Amino acid sequence: MLLEVNNLTVCYDKAMILNGISLKVDTGELVSLVGPNGAGKSTVLRAITGLVAWEKRMKRGTTGGEVTIEGDVLFEGKPISQTPAHEIVRLGLVHCPERRRPFREMSVQDNLMAGAYLFGGKGQVQDDLDKVFQLFPVLKKRLGQVSGTLSGGEQQMLAVGRALMSRPKLLCIDEPSTGLAPLMRQEVFNKIVEIRRTGVTILLVEQEVASVFSLTDRNYVLSSGRIIAQGKGDDLLQDEVIRKTYLGL
Amino acid sequence: MLLDIIIDGLIKGSVYALLAIGFSLVLGVARIINIAHTALFMTAAYLIYIGSKLMGLPLLLAMAAAVVLTVLLGLVVYRLFIQPIQEHEAAVLIATIAVAMMLQEVFLMSFGGHYLGVPPLVDGYLTIMGAKITYQHLLALGLSLVMLVGVRFFLMQTRLGLALRSTAQDREVANLMGMDVNRVALLTVAVSVGLAAMTGAIVVPLITVEPTMWMHPLIMMLAIVVLGGLGSIEGSFVGAYILGFAESLVVFMLPMGSFLKDSVALSVMILVLLIRPEGLFGVSFEEER
Ligand SMILES: Nc1ncnc2c1ncn2[C@@H]1O[C@H](COP(=O)(O)OP(=O)(O)OP(=O)(O)O)[C@@H](O)[C@H]1O
Ligand SMILES: [Mg+2]
Numbered sequence: 001m002l003l004e005v006n007n008l009t010v011c012y013d014k015a016m017i018l019n020g021i022s023l024k025v026d027t028g029e030l031v032s033l034v035g036p037n038g039a040g041k042s043t044v045l046r047a048i049t050g051l052v053a054w055e056k057r058m059k060r061g062t063t064g065g066e067v068t069i070e071g072d073v074l075f076e077g078k079p080i081s082q083t084p085a086h087e088i089v090r091l092g093l094v095h096c097p098e099r100r101r102p103f104r105e106m107s108v109q110d111n112l113m114a115g116a117y118l119f120g121g122k123g124q125v126q127d128d129l130d131k132v133f134q135l136f137p138v139l140k141k142r143l144g145q146v147s148g149t150l151s152g153g154e155q156q157m158l159a160v161g162r163a164l165m166s167r168p169k170l171l172c173i174d175e176p177s178t179g180l181a182p183l184m185r186q187e188v189f190n191k192i193v194e195i196r197r198t199g200v201t202i203l204l205v206e207q208e209v210a211s212v213f214s215l216t217d218r219n220y221v222l223s224s225g226r227i228i229a230q231g232k233g234d235d236l237l238q239d240e241v242i243r244k245t246y247l248g249l
Numbered sequence: 250m251l252l253d254i255i256i257d258g259l260i261k262g263s264v265y266a267l268l269a270i271g272f273s274l275v276l277g278v279a280r281i282i283n284i285a286h287t288a289l290f291m292t293a294a295y296l297i298y299i300g301s302k303l304m305g306l307p308l309l310l311a312m313a314a315a316v317v318l319t320v321l322l323g324l325v326v327y328r329l330f331i332q333p334i335q336e337h338e339a340a341v342l343i344a345t346i347a348v349a350m351m352l353q354e355v356f357l358m359s360f361g362g363h364y365l366g367v368p369p370l371v372d373g374y375l376t377i378m379g380a381k382i383t384y385q386h387l388l389a390l391g392l393s394l395v396m397l398v399g400v401r402f403f404l405m406q407t408r409l410g411l412a413l414r415s416t417a418q419d420r421e422v423a424n425l426m427g428m429d430v431n432r433v434a435l436l437t438v439a440v441s442v443g444l445a446a447m448t449g450a451i452v453v454p455l456i457t458v459e460p461t462m463w464m465h466p467l468i469m470m471l472a473i474v475v476l477g478g479l480g481s482i483e484g485s486f487v488g489a490y491i492l493g494f495a496e497s498l499v500v501f502m503l504p505m506g507s508f509l510k511d512s513v514a515l516s517v518m519i520l521v522l523l524i525r526p527e528g529l530f531g532v533s534f535e536e537e538r
Contacts, residue, residue, distance in 0.1 A: 049425065051421060051424065054421075090427055101422050106414060106418065114411055115426055117427050117428055166425075
């Protein structure tokens with residue numbers, strides 16, 4: 001099992017955001033995590049890749065309220081709950097965050113190099129760069145451009161490209177299609193399938209259930225901090241209750 | 250006179266640029282408004298005085314030792330006083346003010362309010378168009394320009410520079426790229442204090458060393474970062490030369506000008522805040538999370 005999450009619980013102050021989440025992703029799979037706004041999808045990814053723990057550490061001594069995080073996260077069988085975020089990347093568990101978050105004032109090139117931070121200078125990462133350019137030719141054209149001036153779609157390509165520069169075994173992508181025009185959405189989903197074909201396992205957080213279920217091997221439906229259903233897309237879509245209540249279809 | 254103003258303005262601009270860039274780096278990366286920044290600049294100046302005048306070390310050696318010691322002091326203060334409360338912005342601001350006052354009091358108690366000085370590294374002067382320009386001034390100008398180029402190279406061309414810029418823009422995402430943001434913050438403090446200390450070393454032969462010498466550069470530096478846009482490196486650079494030349498003009502052209510220099514800087518600051526609060530190169534701090 002590449003990723004195993006057992007009984008993950010996260011509280012911000014007194015609000016329980018995640019309530020005993022368990023999920024698994026096997027090597028080579030494309031798995032989605034879907035659910036309505038505020039279900040806790042991003043928090044799942046943030047907890048897995050160490051950001052919640054980081055937030056907890058940083059918040060010490062402020063008025064921001066207590067963060068608690070419980071449960072186990074195993075990556076390739078090794079527990080990583082205590083591993084700091086910046087070391088989790090090194091293991092190959094890479095997180096492409098919500099709202100794309102490029103380094104807006106840096107060039108496309110510098111953004112990609114930041115993704116490759118752990119792997120040395122330009123010389124050592126040329127192969128990775130070439131792969132990213134092959135997937136997203138538009139990034140090569142915009143190499144010198146300040147990333148804040150890219151279009152939304154291009155910024156998403158950059159965010160995914162940057163994450164690929166971190167040499168993921170498991171790539172967690174948070175809502176890549178949000179805010180994009182339908183054509184661009186399809187493009188982004190196509191790219192994700194292509195990335196998966198190169199051997200990268202993918203955990204995809206999305207709201208766009210209809211398009212996502214046709215791509216994935218398995219899916220988890222999250223609502224109010226609990227996994228309330230899981231399985232193949234077709235099966236989930238067949239279930240009237242899940243369709244109506246949780247997927248809004 | 251014109252040449253005097255140009256040389257003086259260039260030196261002041263470069264010195265302020267070095268100070269303001271160091272200040273902006275720490276502000277950007279660690280979100281610390283370091284009021285003690287110019288007090289550390291003063292610390293380097295005092296240490297050079299102690300090394301060269303009181304201990305009789307060769308001036309260059311005294312300068313090198315002073316820079317190293319000041320950086321160490323900065324790092325110790327950061328680890329002990331600042332980092333534990335780093336996310337508590339108001340507390341950090343107050344702590345840096347306390348550090349600055351402490352340094353001032355330490356030097357006041359140790360050396361009194363006397364005006365102390367350090368001899369120039371090079372003697373002699375050049376006469377151009379009737380204006381006397383000392384070699385020490387030219388050296389200070391040359392070295393500060395070299396340092397500015399060096400900082401730019403470090404930021405734009407090195408891997409650590411990239412980590413520093415990334416962390417300044419979005420700590421969380423920098424974390425996700427494998428950058429240890431606490432280590433980056435520590436490195437940034439070292440670079441920033443190092444810049445302040447080296448700037449102290451460059452200009453100490455040209456200025457008087459006394460316990461309130463950190464005040465005027467602090468006011469100028471704050472005015473510069475407000476003018477340039479809080480957190481913007483280019484802004485610090487451009488703002489520094491604008492205010493550096495403004496100061497030279499005021500000092501050389503107006504009677505009693507040197508009493509007015511702080512008021513000019515503060516007026517610029519207030520004007521900028523009223524008219525264009527984001528400054529010349531306004532950076533909107535990316536909202537984190
Ligand atoms: N740092 C935080 N402090 C306090 N509450 C938080 C924090 N992060 C998330 N929450 C709360 O946790 C809940 C889940 O948030 P999360 O971002 O994980 O949802 P989501 O499923 O990703 O939603 P969306 O689809 O809108 O992105 C929300 O109610 C949110 O307000
Ligand atoms: Mg989300």
